[in-house]
Amino acid sequence: MMSQTAAHALAETTVVDTDVHITVEEEMIAKYLEEPHRSSITDSPHPMFPSSSWDQRMGGKIDDYFSEFTGPEDIRQFQEDFQIDYPIINTFEPLGKFSQPDLAMSLMRAYNDLLLDKFLDDYDFLGLGAVATQRPEEAAAEIDRIGDNEQIVGLYLGTSGEYPPLGDPSNDPIYKAAEDHDLPIVFHGNGEEFMFDFPLHNKGFNNYFEVQSLGHPWQQMATMASVIGEGVPAKFPDLDFVFLEAGIGWVPYLMHRMNKIYRMRRSEVPLLDQSPEEYIRDRFYIGSQPLGEPNRSEDMKRMIETLGADMLMFATDYPHWDFDHLEELDKYLQHYFTEEERQKILYETPVEAFRLPFQQ
Amino acid sequence: MSEHTVATVSELEDGDRKLIEIEGREIALFRLDGEFRAYTNWCIHQGGPACEGSITGTSDAEFDRDELQTELQWSKEGEVLNCPWHGWEYDIPTGDCLSKEGAKLPSHPVRVEDGDVVVSL
Ligand code: FES
Numbered sequence: 212m213m214s215q216t217a218a219h220a221l222a223e224t225t226v227v228d229t230d231v232h233i234t235v236e237e238e239m240i241a242k243y244l245e246e247p248h249r250s251s252i253t254d255s256p257h258p259m260f261p262s263s264s265w266d267q268r269m270g271g272k273i274d275d276y277f278s279e280f281t282g283p284e285d286i287r288q289f290q291e292d293f294q295i296d297y298p299i300i301n302t303f304e305p306l307g308k309f310s311q312p313d314l315a316m317s318l319m320r321a322y323n324d325l326l327l328d329k330f331l332d333d334y335d336f337l338g339l340g341a342v343a344t345q346r347p348e349e350a351a352a353e354i355d356r357i358g359d360n361e362q363i364v365g366l367y368l369g370t371s372g373e374y375p376p377l378g379d380p381s382n383d384p385i386y387k388a389a390e391d392h393d394l395p396i397v398f399h400g401n402g403e404e405f406m407f408d409f410p411l412h413n414k415g416f417n418n419y420f421e422v423q424s425l426g427h428p429w430q431q432m433a434t435m436a437s438v439i440g441e442g443v444p445a446k447f448p449d450l451d452f453v454f455l456e457a458g459i460g461w462v463p464y465l466m467h468r469m470n471k472i473y474r475m476r477r478s479e480v481p482l483l484d485q486s487p488e489e490y491i492r493d494r495f496y497i498g499s500q501p502l503g504e505p506n507r508s509e510d511m512k513r514m515i516e517t518l519g520a521d522m523l524m525f526a527t528d529y530p531h532w533d534f535d536h537l538e539e540l541d542k543y544l545q546h547y548f549t550e551e552e553r554q555k556i557l558y559e560t561p562v563e564a565f566r567l568p569f570q571q
Numbered sequence: 572m573s574e575h576t577v578a579t580v581s582e583l584e585d586g587d588r589k590l591i592e593i594e595g596r597e598i599a600l601f602r603l604d605g606e607f608r609a610y611t612n613w614c615i616h617q618g619g620p621a622c623e624g625s626i627t628g629t630s631d632a633e634f635d636r637d638e639l640q641t642e643l644q645w646s647k648e649g650e651v652l653n654c655p656w657h658g659w660e661y662d663i664p665t666g667d668c669l670s671k672e673g674a675k676l677p678s679h680p681v682r683v684e685d686g687d688v689v690v691s692l
Contacts, residue, residue, distance in 0.1 A: 268658075269653075269658055270627070271625055271627075272624070272625060272627060272653040272658045272660075273653070273655065273656070273657060273658040274624070274625075274655035274656070532657070533657065534656075535617065536617040536618060536619070536656075538617060538618060539617050
């Protein structure tokens with residue numbers, strides 16, 4: 212149910228959702244793996260996908276929508292229920308956490324094969340190619356393999372468990388390949404994987420409130436600081452970057468802070484020939500979810516203004532348990548912003564960020 | 572205001588609920604301690620189907636400053652409705668949202684007449 216005016220405005224607007232996760236069961240991904248990794252998943256006595264043991268859904272107070280979100284028809288149903296015209300789908304699993312590099316590489320290829328086979332080849336969906344960074348040259352070869360497919364519109368990197376931090380020059384082959392194929396790099400934060408990057412805090416915090424408050428922004432801030440600090444945008448001037456799943460409030464904070472530190476320590480980062488803010492405003496895009504909930508709605512208006520309609524894009528994160536409905540962002544857009552700005556955020560900015568093959 | 576017979580009294584036991592559609596609106600009827608309450612199935616957070624969520628209790632806490640002890644209690648068992656989308660909690664007897672002060676589920680008058688439950692919209 213929604214108000215008539217809101218429903219009307221939505222019907223007139225084309226909406227791109229930049230973060231939709233398909234659920235891939237272990238048995239399903241096993242089918243796309245070679246041995247020994249296939250049996251490692253199906254027959255191993257130890258769990259392949261480690262769990263942090265936090266109870267994210269609070270004993271069932273929050274429903275499980277993801278277990279059943281496994282096929283193309285589920286995406287179609289979601290589009291209908293949530294008024295999403297173009298969902299950009301990804302296979303979710305953050306691959307940085309895997310200690311065995313050969314397993315991580317096999318999983319990367321398997322997720323991409325599954326994405327192509329089950330979702331892209333027979334449907335017109337748009338998807339992100341999975342990238343594992345444990346062996347950057349192999350990851351670059353994978354980008355070459357899938358990167359020319361028109362329905363692959365970006366490269367998906369989890370920002371949890373990645374070592375060294377993602378701006379490290381060892382990852383340059385990945386950025387180079389992404390630039391060669393004109394695909395943006397999409398960084399995605401994760402809650403469950405907080406334990407890999409922040410094991411002491413994971414152990415020390417007593418409830419998931421604390422982990423969820425910090426997990427995604429810490430990962431995304433570490434990634435943005437590393438990428439800028441190592442000069443990745445200067446080395447690859449045609450490469451764009453997308454950050455998903457940490458909301459938006461952290462961006463002005465870090466951007467302004469990095470400006471200050473850049474001016475103090477310019478000689479440490481001589482590859483940068485612009486302020487961090489200029490790189491971010493020109494080439495970085497931010498997904499809205501999970502949008503913060505200020506007690507005064509004008510605070511969100513100012514936050515959205517600070518990012519601007521050229522940087523902000525809508526994301527649901529469906530079917531995960533902290534997803535945002537479109538109205539969560541749209542109530543601010545409709546109330547405080549012009550129709551042109553709203554159209555940009557919901558459609559034109561993601562079309563530009565992901566070079567989507569539609570008319571603007 | 573329109574009146575609608577939505578159930579018979581004997582149809583619902585304590586702790587039960589019934590989802591109904593009246594004039595295109597989704598309404599949930601709850602029975603608790605012999606009393607009936609009717610709320611719109613619309614979460615004030617993001618419009619999720621709040622009335623379809625699990626019915627549980629919730630945690631309360633008290634801090635003893637002298638002993639430096641926090642005591643947790645499980646309370647309101649069977650009286651807390653959890654929106655299935657993001658877990659916002661509502662108190663079934665009053666419709667009050669426990670997650671955001673001052674917020675409520677929209678409620679509708681209910682009366683029992685000749686063994687029927689009648690909701691006014
Ligand atoms: S819509 Fe009900 S908790 Fe979010």
